[in-house]
Structure formats: C-alpha cells, structure tokens
Amino acid sequence: MLDRALTGSSMYYKLLGVLLILAAMGLAAFCIQYSRGLTVTGMSRDVSWGIYIAQFTFLVGIAASAVVVVLPLYIHNMKEFGKITVLAEFLAAASVVMSLLFVFVDLGKPSRILNIILYPSAGSILFWDVVALSGYLLLNLVIGWNTLEAERRGTALPRWVTPLIYISIPWAVSIHTVTAFIYAGLPARQYWLSAILAARFLASAFCSGPALLIVLCWLVKKHSRFDPGKDAIGKLAIIMTYAMLTSLFFLGLEFFTAFYSGIPSHMEALKYLFIGLNGHSGLVTLSWLFVALAAAAVVLLLSPNTRKNEGMLAAAAGCVFASMWIEKGVTLVVAGFIPNPLGKIFEYAPTFPELTIALGVWAVGFFILAALYRIAVSVKVEAAGQAVFRID
Amino acid sequence: MEASRRKFLRIGGACALGLGALGISDALAGSSEERETKRAEALSAARWGMAIDMKKCWENGKPGCIECILACHACHNVPDIGNRKEEIKWLWTEKYENAFPGQLSGLEPPAFRERPFLVLCNHCANAPCARVCPTRATFKRADGITMIDYHRCIGCRYCMAACPYGARSFNFKEPREHIKTELNRAFPTRERGVVENCNFCEERLGAGKVPACVEACEKQNCGAMVFGDLEDPGSKVRKLLAAHFSIRRKPELGTEPGVYYIIQGAHYA
Known part of the structure; x- marks a missing residue:
C-alpha cells in the first residue's frame, strides 16, 4: 500500500x-x-x-x-x-x-x-x-x-x-x-499550577484538532474524488463548537479565580498577557489577536447558517485553530515563565x-x-x- | 519476499516494544543506585544545610563584599557569560523583594530594600528539580545535597521550569570560552547544553573542607555563613537557628529549603 x-x-x-x-x-x-x-x-x-x-x-x-x-x-x-x-x-x-x-x-x-x-x-x-x-x-x-x-x-x-x-x-x-x-504540577509556576489545566488542554484539543481535520477534509474534497461527507463534517463542526465554548469557559474560570481572589501571583501572568506587566507587554498584541479570532470563531459557529456553509465553516475552523494555537502554542508556555520565580521580568521572542x-x-x-x-x-x-x- | 519482509518488520517491532518495556519496569522498580563512596577525611551529615546571618553579612563585611561569590565561581569554573539572557550563577545577590517575593510590607526602611540577600540552591528536601528530571541526572544525595550528573543531563530544562528559586542555569553556549577565573583543574568544567547549579561544594566536603563560600566568609572575619548538619541538634548551624529568628524562601511550597536566613533587628534611620 x-x-x-x-x-x-x-x-x-x-x-x-x-x-x-x-x-x-x-x-x-x-x-x-x-x-x-x-x-x-x-x-x-x-x-x-x-x-x-x-x-x-x-x-x-x-x-x-x-x-x-x-x-x-x-x-x-x-x-x-x-x-x-x-x-x-x-x-x-x-x-x-x-x-x-x-x-x-x-x-x-x-x-x-x-x-x-x-x-x-x-x-x-x-x-x-x-x-x-x-x-x-x-x-x-x-x-x-x-x-x-x-x-x-x-x-x-x-x-x-x-x-x-x-x-x-x-x-x-x-x-x-x-x-x-x-x-x-510545578510549585514554581503559578500560571500553570491550576487543577483545571488538564481539562483546559483537552477542551482546546477537541476544538483545534477537529478544526484542522475540517480544513483538511475540505482540501481533500476540493482536490480529490473522495468526499468525506456532509454528515461527518457537520457532526465535527458541532463537536468543535461545543469544545471551543468549553475551552473559552475554562479559560474564563482562570480569570475569575485569579482576579476575584486578587492574589498577585495568580494575576501576574494573565496581566502580562493581556495588559502588560510593569511596562513589559511583548505578548499583549498576540493575546488580543487570540481574543479576536476566538470571538470571530464563536460568532461564525453559533449561527447554523454560517456553520452549514462549507466555505464559512472552513473559515471558522481556521479561526478556531489559529486562536487555540496562539493560546496553547505560544502564550501559555511563555507566560508561565513571566515573571520569573524572583518576580523579575525577562521577555521572550523567538529568533x-x-x-x-x-x-x-x-x-x-x-x-x-x-x-x-x-x-x-x-x-x-x-x-x-x-x-x-x-x-x- | 513480501511475507518475509513483513515478518521481519513484525518481529523487529515486537523486539523494540520489549526493550521499551524494560525501561518502564526499570523506572517502576525505582533506583537506589549507590553512587557515593566516602573518603576517610570526608565531612558527613544526615542533612547538610546553611544559615546566613544577613546582619553580619552587611555589617561585618567590607563594603560591597562579594568574596563568597567570587570564591564559589572561581572554585567551580563558573563561566562569566556577561549577559542576563544566558548568565550562569551558583551564588548571587538579590534584593529582599526578589529573594522573598510577596513578603514586602511596603513600609520598610528604604535602605533595607536595597540591601543584598545571598541566594543559592536551597538543596530542598522535596526538590521539584529532582522530581521532574526525566533521566535522574538531577538527584538527591542521602545527605540532602541536590546533585547534577553533567554527563547524563540531556538539557531538557524541565528542572529550570520546576525550581521555585531560579537557582538553575543552563549552558546555552560553550562555557569553557567564558571562564574568566584561573581554571580549577580539580573540578570539572561543563559542556554546552547541560544545566548546572550550586552543589554545596560536595567535592570539598569529600575532602574534609567546608564550602568555598563559607571559607571565604570566614576569611573576611564576617562569619555570616554557617554550614552544618540540620539534623544534629548539637551542630553549629542548629544552635544558631535555635537562638535566632530565621526565615526560608517560599516555605509555603513545601519544598523544605535547606538554606535559612537569620534576620536580626537593625536600625536604619
């Protein structure tokens, strides 16, 4: 074969x-x-x-x-x-x-x-x-x-x-x-030290994975004689929608715990990501791009008209994938190190x-x-x- | 032909799986490799620890004294990389707010806030660095010293993510080109790509000598750094800790640091 x-x-x-x-x-x-x-x-x-x-x-x-x-x-x-x-x-x-x-x-x-x-x-x-x-x-x-x-x-x-x-x-x-x-499980990193992290990971996986699969199926259908089928894609889209909403809900839970408790070490990484911390704001633009893409994805997915339109669904899937890539494929890891265990900030940018x-x-x-x-x-x-x- | 190639692949795959399983059974069995052999003159303890009397450090030492740091870094061939991104440090100073983040009252005497606190590996009893190491390159000795096997470390830097004290340094580039002190041939230099940190001078303890930083501090007639057995109530360090108020860095994390800071009242006005 x-x-x-x-x-x-x-x-x-x-x-x-x-x-x-x-x-x-x-x-x-x-x-x-x-x-x-x-x-x-x-x-x-x-x-x-x-x-x-x-x-x-x-x-x-x-x-x-x-x-x-x-x-x-x-x-x-x-x-x-x-x-x-x-x-x-x-x-x-x-x-x-x-x-x-x-x-x-x-x-x-x-x-x-x-x-x-x-x-x-x-x-x-x-x-x-x-x-x-x-x-x-x-x-x-x-x-x-x-x-x-x-x-x-x-x-x-x-x-x-x-x-x-x-x-x-x-x-x-x-x-x-x-x-x-x-x-x-790391006592040193307050941003990661969250019991909901594994659940967050699974939720974001179950939307970003199907998102990529939807786009791939769309490409396969466009370029070959194999049609993955409208039903399969439709079901995938629904799963992706629920997982996306769950994922954003879980992220919201992190915000609540951090900012309602007001514990500085819990708030710092989130502040660094979304508004900047002590004059350091290297990931703020990217973080708001995540918000914009996630919002666009939710709007497109919640409406059955756009969700059932092939092209629009591919666009929505693209937004889901890109937003979750920013959240998990960049900011989650980097922000865990900011500030460092001594409360100092050294920013990161890939070369x-x-x-x-x-x-x-x-x-x-x-x-x-x-x-x-x-x-x-x-x-x-x-x-x-x-x-x-x-x-x- | 087809069938025999398949058969070969299948058998090969099965063998690979079997070898992998061996590794797992090894890990589950745990390791009690005895890596320590002791010399007659070696100093020994149930658990090595240190107390640093900060008031003595500030008042008895010459202004801006960093003799302990210089001694440590010279004795261990610690490279001077020269930038914050990749610096290597075993023993260094931090302000109170960085050594003890979250402990600032906000109304301290301004002079106190600027005072240097010595920081180093805490040789934690529950060391997260040793717990997370995927190859057991970082390990705890029976006497509490946190060690790194420079020849086993794969440079994954998981220990750096795990250390709550920022005590670990990684050799981003070839360190030997950056050793600015006279080379100590009795201690290994490191290669690029491995993690390193304070080893409580285990090589000196083995030869019957106290750590280099403690010796340097004593030479300055400062006496701020006291080293000894934390589990022996009669040891100098225990007696000192029994007589003075002391704190440790981030005790709430349960790591049980082995470095204590004696904070004595001082008048700053």
Whole structure:
C-alpha cells in the first residue's frame, strides 16, 4: 500500500517538494543550533522553554483529538465518521511525530535523548509523556493502517485490531492529560499550577484538532474524488463548537479565580498577557489577536447558517485553530515563565533560526501527513469503485 | 519476499516494544543506585544545610563584599557569560523583594530594600528539580545535597521550569570560552547544553573542607555563613537557628529549603 504515496498528481508532488524545501531549511537551521547551542534561540535563563515546547504541547492536543472521531464511531456507532476515521488517525500519527521532534530539537544535548529510556525516572512526568506518546503513535499507525487495508480488500477489520481501538480512546485522553501534568504540577509556576489545566488542554484539543481535520477534509474534497461527507463534517463542526465554548469557559474560570481572589501571583501572568506587566507587554498584541479570532470563531459557529456553509465553516475552523494555537502554542508556555520565580521580568521572542526549525518540524509532519493522506484517499477512491484520482 | 519482509518488520517491532518495556519496569522498580563512596577525611551529615546571618553579612563585611561569590565561581569554573539572557550563577545577590517575593510590607526602611540577600540552591528536601528530571541526572544525595550528573543531563530544562528559586542555569553556549577565573583543574568544567547549579561544594566536603563560600566568609572575619548538619541538634548551624529568628524562601511550597536566613533587628534611620 505504501507505494501509493509515490504516485500522484503534479500538484501532490509540488506540495511534497515545498514541504521538503521547508524541512531542509529547518534542518539547516538545526545544524546551526546543534553546532552553536541553544544560544541561537530566544530562550533564556528566565524563559527556559519557548516556541518548541509550546508547539510540542499544542501538537499533542491535535494528536489526542482523533478520539472525537474514534469514540463516536466505535462507542456510539455514528457511522458517518467511518469515512474519516483513517484521516483522523493519520493526523494523530503525524502530530505525534511532530511533537516528539519538537522535544528533540529543544534538547541541549540531543545526542543523549536515549537517556530518557536508559535511565528512566518514574517520578518524571516528561518520562511518562514520552512513553504515552510513543505508544499512541504506534496505536494510531497500526489501527489506521489496518483499517485502510481492510477497506482496500473489502474485508472486515482484523479482530485483534478492535481491542486496540478501544484502548486508543482512553489513551488519547491520557496523552494530553499527562502533557498538562508536565505543567500543572510545578510549585514554581503559578500560571500553570491550576487543577483545571488538564481539562483546559483537552477542551482546546477537541476544538483545534477537529478544526484542522475540517480544513483538511475540505482540501481533500476540493482536490480529490473522495468526499468525506456532509454528515461527518457537520457532526465535527458541532463537536468543535461545543469544545471551543468549553475551552473559552475554562479559560474564563482562570480569570475569575485569579482576579476575584486578587492574589498577585495568580494575576501576574494573565496581566502580562493581556495588559502588560510593569511596562513589559511583548505578548499583549498576540493575546488580543487570540481574543479576536476566538470571538470571530464563536460568532461564525453559533449561527447554523454560517456553520452549514462549507466555505464559512472552513473559515471558522481556521479561526478556531489559529486562536487555540496562539493560546496553547505560544502564550501559555511563555507566560508561565513571566515573571520569573524572583518576580523579575525577562521577555521572550523567538529568533529567526528558532522559527525556521519550528517551521521545518511542521513541514516534516505535513510531509508525512500528505503521504499518508495520499495513500488513504487513493484506497478510498478505489474502494468506492470510482475512477482514479481526478487530478491524476 | 513480501511475507518475509513483513515478518521481519513484525518481529523487529515486537523486539523494540520489549526493550521499551524494560525501561518502564526499570523506572517502576525505582533506583537506589549507590553512587557515593566516602573518603576517610570526608565531612558527613544526615542533612547538610546553611544559615546566613544577613546582619553580619552587611555589617561585618567590607563594603560591597562579594568574596563568597567570587570564591564559589572561581572554585567551580563558573563561566562569566556577561549577559542576563544566558548568565550562569551558583551564588548571587538579590534584593529582599526578589529573594522573598510577596513578603514586602511596603513600609520598610528604604535602605533595607536595597540591601543584598545571598541566594543559592536551597538543596530542598522535596526538590521539584529532582522530581521532574526525566533521566535522574538531577538527584538527591542521602545527605540532602541536590546533585547534577553533567554527563547524563540531556538539557531538557524541565528542572529550570520546576525550581521555585531560579537557582538553575543552563549552558546555552560553550562555557569553557567564558571562564574568566584561573581554571580549577580539580573540578570539572561543563559542556554546552547541560544545566548546572550550586552543589554545596560536595567535592570539598569529600575532602574534609567546608564550602568555598563559607571559607571565604570566614576569611573576611564576617562569619555570616554557617554550614552544618540540620539534623544534629548539637551542630553549629542548629544552635544558631535555635537562638535566632530565621526565615526560608517560599516555605509555603513545601519544598523544605535547606538554606535559612537569620534576620536580626537593625536600625536604619
């Protein structure tokens, strides 16, 4: 089946080519970082994690969100999701690869990464996250591959795969919970030290993941003969809407606790993000962009007319994705370090090599995703008895 | 051909899984690796700790005295990076409001607010840095010292996110080029990409000597820094703490810091 990734339209090859160039640029930037050290990044003694770990966190969420397709299909027998479950599983697999790569590029000593396995530490949440993510990657590849193979042959799913599917459901929830625990258990960081952080992570995952999936389905429909189906997209849109509202509600809870209690250490990071703190306001513009995008998404999603319009829904999904990327893929991690444990502020901004590496990792992920989707779509088109790829 | 390649991949995958599982079982079993061997002249304690008498520090020392910091950084080959973004520091000074954030009454004598407080790794009994380390490169010794294995650290900086005292520094660039003091060949320099912090001079304790900062302070006839066994009621540090009011940094976090600050009344008017 793998060979199908090697055949495709000229547009497919162009896409792969562009992604390959971006990945190569990322690799070049990583070589610079590898030879000169993390000094080439914007990270500092005070803000010791930046865009890499933020992307890792965000992408674990995208990976976990495959569960919003898998769970309704296998537990509630919502058949309309049958057509897109492989797409969701492959998106999860590509996202896990990206998140693991982001951990790798963040290391000061990448050559020692195997120490995580050679000298494992049961008390370290990061260790458990690596374990959980590796397992999840394997689950999604095995399940996705076998689902597709069954579809290609027109046979039923092998029986041994079904238990794996049921295991993958709580496993998806666990990867993002464990990722939240990386942050939520640190006595040093008041902005992260919140019991609702894991719930916030899951809620934002369950809107940003489906948002990306909706956009991807829209693209697949536009550029191939495979139609993911109006029903599946409609259901996804509803799930995304609820998750988006829940996500914003949870964020609101953080504001209430911080500002009604009036405890300075709880208010500081939020103040830094939205109004600036002691004259430092590096993330204020971005934070209000988050608010604007989130508001636009809610307005578009709450009205059934816009939600049911294909183009408008894609736009709304774009707003959901972008707003949640800002919140979880940038500001959440950075603001945790501001102010530092001594009450001082040292701001963070990513550097050009840092952004190039980050873009390169995204490109690697989307390269894998494009190849996996190419396989999935060609199998689905063939299985449906339709003619080959329209753009072939 | 197809079938045998598949079989190979399957077996390979199973083996990889098995190896991974080994790691997990290792982690669950926990580790009680004995990494310490003691020399006859070594100083030992149930739990090493320190008391810093700030009034003595300010009044007995020469104006602007930082002999302890210089001694520490020279003895441990601490590089002088020269910028706030990537600075490496084991022992340094902070104002009261930064060493004890949230503890400012707002009506202190202005002179007091400007006074330097010495800050360093607290060698917490419940050290968050050691708890979060994914490779056990940061670990607690039986005598309470928080240690870093520079050869095992992967540079993930999780410990820096976890430390409530900002006590940890990361080598963003090659540190050896920035060592401005005479190289101490008895102590390892570090590589780029690893985290470091105060080790309570465990290498000196092993050789029967008190920490470099304490020795430097004594040389100044200042006597502000007292080092000793926190679990021995007869130790100098315990007697001092029993006789004076002292505070610790962020005790509400439950980390049980091992560094105490003696605050004696002083007249500033």
